Amino acid sequence: MKNGVVIVGAGHAGVQAAASLREEGYDGPVVLVSDENELPYHKPPLSKTFIKDGDAKPQPLRGEAFYSGSSIDFRPGVRIASIDASARRLDIAGGGSLGFARLILATGSRPRLLKFEGTELSGVVSLRSLADARLIRELSAQSEDVVILGGGFIGLEIAATLRAAGRKITVVEAVDRLLGRAVAPVIAAHVRQRLEAMGVRILTGTTISRLEREGGRVSAAITSTGERLPAQMVIIGIGVVPNVELAEAAGVAIANGIRVDQHMQSSIPEIIAVGDAASYRHWFTGGDVRLESVQNATDQARLAARTIVGHAEPFSAVPWFWSDIGDMKLQMVGLTQGGDSHVVLGDLAENRFSIYHYAGSRLLGIESVNRPGDHMLGRKMLGAGFSPRPETVAAGPEGLKAALAAFQDTVPVKATA
Structure with missing residues (x-):
């Protein structure tokens, strides 16, 4: 079988890229690789209804029949160890390889970590995957007090969700306001007022110095001012880091993400990058950006497919975002x-x-x-x-x-x- 397109990452960007290749008439092999053992799913609900409702099921991006019906070779539970760009080959962790004519990296991002005493304890979690959401849901059922580190969208969505489920919530944000990178101060102040009216306690200009334990599980967070915040669960939501390691080791240019041009091509033209991991010069602002949103991921994936079939135009999608907080x-x-x-x-x-x-x-x-x-x-x-x-x-x-x-x-x- 001839080499075709291999897509690494089966989130919103990867699945859309596979679908768009077929929609654009690409008739070669398409292999979609995921390091999760799950049918690809919608991520936005994970911070809302999924963690509150014990009966909630993940929402698949596409039904299982879509992949076989579209001749998309979906391979769950596969981790790529390295890229040999000159040989156009992916080496699979544990053995084996995949050849490619074109490679789409939809590797996404991972939660930024904090390092201080206690972060290794049971009950200290971040949210990025379905497995994380399942763990948060399980721990929430056992927790009365929850401390959330980070006043961005993910942290505040979880805060509103768990507060509505009856938990005592404290949000700790290091800078002097919420949503500092995301929205205007008037929006941030409005969100804070509504959350506090719900009973969410919000501490801005505050950091955590250490976590206390009871047995092997977290029991409290100690602030930089010495206040003790009871917590049977601590959720870290202080932003994400793009997954660029595979690309960087293969010699692809990196600049706050995998650097791509207006056609989503990296410094190695056979390698394309889309979604959270891709950085580029934005047509609207003229500045360099890396956008973390479902819309950006899917729009870039559509253009990547068009680039591969030879019908590409420069990326010009208007960026838009959303968040449901209470x-x-x-x-x-x-x-x-x-x-x-x-x-x-x-x-x-x-x-x-x-x-x-x-x-x-x-x-x-x-x-x-x-x-x-x-x-x-x-x-x-x-x-x-x-x-x-x-x-x-x-x-x-x-x-x-x-x-x-x-x-x-x-x-x-x-x-x-």
Whole structure:
């Protein structure tokens, strides 16, 4: 059998790449390799309903019949030990090898670790996989007090979920506010207020110096100020590290991830990278980014398939993200770093509002809480390259829709091949 495409990693990016290859007409062999012994599954629910509901089942990305029906050779429980780029060969841990004509690395990321006394104890966990979620669910049933280290999306989603399930939750964040890398201060303050109203205790500007034990299990977290926080479970959610080791050892260029061009090709053209592990020069900001989102992973995977079949165009997807924290659906579109002004639409007191971020007269992005219509309209505006004036935003959604329609009427229709 001739060598075809091998995809390493069966998360959202890897599965989408396999599906898109077939959708794009690729008829060669496709091998999808996963180091987990699970049918590929949706990850976002793991921090929410799955860890709260003992009867919840993982949600497969595709049914089992999809892989056989699409002639995708799915291989679970396989760990790749190394890449021989010159021989176009993957060496499998424990023996064996896989040849490839093209290689897609969808290796994702792993939780960033902390090193201080007690992190090796039973009851200290992170969330990245289905196995992690199962462990958190099991430990939660045995825990009254839970300490969460990290005030990012994952930590806060888990905090809201476990608090709703009746646990006593303390969130410890090292910097002076929540969601520091992710959203504007007004959103962060709103999220904090809603969580505290639920009964979640939040400590910002605070770190943990050590963990206490009872037997071999964690019993408390000791803060940098000496406060003792009872904990039968400690969840570490302080961000992730891209899985670049395979690529780096193979001689692929690395820069805060596996460096790729606008067609998702690495410094070795036969090797493509997509998803959390890929870093690139973003078309919208002109800066180098590595985006951790399902949307980015699947959009890059689609383009990777098009690159392989020879129908590639430069990557130009509008980035968008979401998070469900308690009664707040946060939706973000665009990249708002470098903004110098903003317009607020809606009412914070009603838990329904959006923030439109500008750099000068250019709309950079929109952050919404429980206003999905604003989010969807924002995706259309940024996709069209339309920046409404702040006074148009302030007039409300209907005026924005009319302004977008008028703008689109003036844009020449792109020629189609």
